[in-house]
Amino acid sequence: MKSIVKSIPNTLTCCNLACGFYASIEGLASNYELAMYAVFAAAVFDFLDGLAARLLKAFSPIGKDLDSLADLISFGVAPGMALFSYLDILLYEFEWDVFPAAKLLLLAAFAIPVFSALRLAKFNIDTRQKTSFIGLPVPAHALLWSSLIVVMSGSCGLESELLFTEEMGLASLVSLPVLAVATSLLLVSEIPMFSFKMSSLAWKDAKTVYIQIAVSAILVAFLGVLGISASIIFYIILSLATKKNT
Numbered sequence: 268m269k270s271i272v273k274s275i276p277n278t279l280t281c282c283n284l285a286c287g288f289y290a291s292i293e294g295l296a297s298n299y300e301l302a303m304y305a306v307f308a309a310a311v312f313d314f315l316d317g318l319a320a321r322l323l324k325a326f327s328p329i330g331k332d333l334d335s336l337a338d339l340i341s342f343g344v345a346p347g348m349a350l351f352s353y354l355d356i357l358l359y360e361f362e363w364d365v366f367p368a369a370k371l372l373l374l375a376a377f378a379i380p381v382f383s384a385l386r387l388a389k390f391n392i393d394t395r396q397k398t399s400f401i402g403l404p405v406p407a408h409a410l411l412w413s414s415l416i417v418v419m420s421g422s423c424g425l426e427s428e429l430l431f432t433e434e435m436g437l438a439s440l441v442s443l444p445v446l447a448v449a450t451s452l453l454l455v456s457e458i459p460m461f462s463f464k465m466s467s468l469a470w471k472d473a474k475t476v477y478i479q480i481a482v483s484a485i486l487v488a489f490l491g492v493l494g495i496s497a498s499i500i501f502y503i504i505l506s507l508a509t510k511k512n513t
Contacts, residue, residue, distance in 0.1 A: 273323065273327075275319050275323060276316045276317075276319045276320040276323065276330055277316070277327075277329070277330050277333055279312050279315050279316035279319055280312070280313075280316045280330065280333050280334050280337050281333075281337070282312040283309045283312035283313045283316065283334075283337040283338070283341055284309075284333075284336070284337035284340055284341065286305045286306070286308045286309035286312060286341060287305070287306070287309045287337060287338075287340035287341025287342070287344065287345050288340060289305045290302045290303075290305035290306045290309065290341065290345035290346075290349075290413075291340065291344050291345045291348050293305060294345055294346070294348040294349030294352060294413075294416075295348045295349070295351070295352050296352070297352050297353070297356065297420075299349055299352075299353070299413070299416050299417045299420050300417050302345060302349050302413060303413040303414055303416075303417050303492070303495075305345070306341060306342070306345055306346065306409050306410060306413040307410065307413075309337075309341035309342070309345075309406075309409075310341075310342075310406045310409070310410060313334070313337070313338060313341070313342075313406055314463075316330075316334065317334075331391065335387045335388075335390075335391060338383075338387055338405050338406070339380065339383055339384055339387055339405075341406075341409065342383055342405035342406050342408065342409035343379060343380035343381075343383030343384060343387075343405060343409070344380045345409065345413070346379050346408070346409045346412040346413050346416075347376050347377065347378075347379035347380040347383075348376070349412065349413060349416050350375070350376040350379060350412060350416060350443065350447060351373055351376035351377075353416050353419070353420055353443075354372055354373050354375070354376060354440065354443065354444065355373060356420075357439060357440040358370065358372070358373070358440070361437060361440065372440065372441075372444045374444075375443070375444030375445070375447040375448055376444075376447060378447050378448050378451040379408070379412065379447060379451055381451070382451035382452065382454045382455055383405045383408065383409075383451075383454060385454070385455050386402055386403075386404075386405055386454035386455055387405060389401075389402070389455060399459060399460065399461055399462045400459070400460040400461070400462055401456075401457055401458070401459060401460070402453060402454050402455055402456045402457070402458060402460065403450070403453040403454050403456070403458070403460060403503065404460060405454065407460075407499050407502060408450060408451070408453070408454055408499075410495055410499055411450065411495075411496055411499040411500070412447070412450070413495075414492050414493070414495035414496045414499075415496045417492050418492055418493045418496065419439055419443070453503070458506065458507065458510070459506060459510040460502070460503070460506040461475050461476070461479075461505070461506050461509065463476055463479075475505065475509050478505065479498075479501070479502055479505055482498070482501055482505075483498035483501070483502075486498050486501065
């Protein structure tokens with residue numbers, strides 16, 4: 268019975284990995300909304316495996332390594348594949364695919380898994396990140412990109428003339444690679460980011476988390492999928508506004 272209880276965190280981590288694998292398949296197949304849902308499910312399992320490990324005191328070296336490997340697939344490879352697929356579609360639609368140099372834009376998608384791997388490796392050896400983060404967490408980065416691609420591609424059913432004009436498509440083709448590199452650099456930055464691990468439910472101890480949850484709920488309620496992207500941006504801004512030494 269004890270061995271079964273101890274295996275619960277690793278089982279949840281494997282569920283995270285399975286969701287990430289599915290998200291990678293759907294992202295490469297241009298099914299961006301399904302990929303986003305799978306990344307979100309992976310994030311839920313990622314939260315639960317850590318919670319289960321703490322509650323059950325079921326920490327293990329294999330669990331730590333397995334968690335990093337699962338996170339790399341779910342929050343690095345999966346959004347990277349979705350971005351690669353979307354940029355490739357844009358290249359074809361605007362007939363830029365005939366120019367070999369234009370295909371270099373696709374390399375920006377590689378920044379997401381590469382810097383996610385560096386972020387995870389850094390996290391595993393950085394003793395400063397016990398109760399907070401240094402750099403943008405990979406699940407937040409993955410949710411930002413998964414939701415952003417859904418919005419930009421129109422996969423969620425939005426029909427905004429602002430978003431889906433030819434000019435906007437060309438702007439996306441140029442700006443998204445730059446943005447991918449910029450946000451990927453945030454992963455390995457020295458910027459303090461707050462964690463959702465709360466030592467107390469008291470307002471004074473967890474007010475930042477409560478503010479993030481409340482604002483995120485409002486943004487998603489009013490903006491839908493775009494609200495997810497906006498929530499991650501707000502998380503970065505709130506972390507900067509409340510940063511302290513870790």
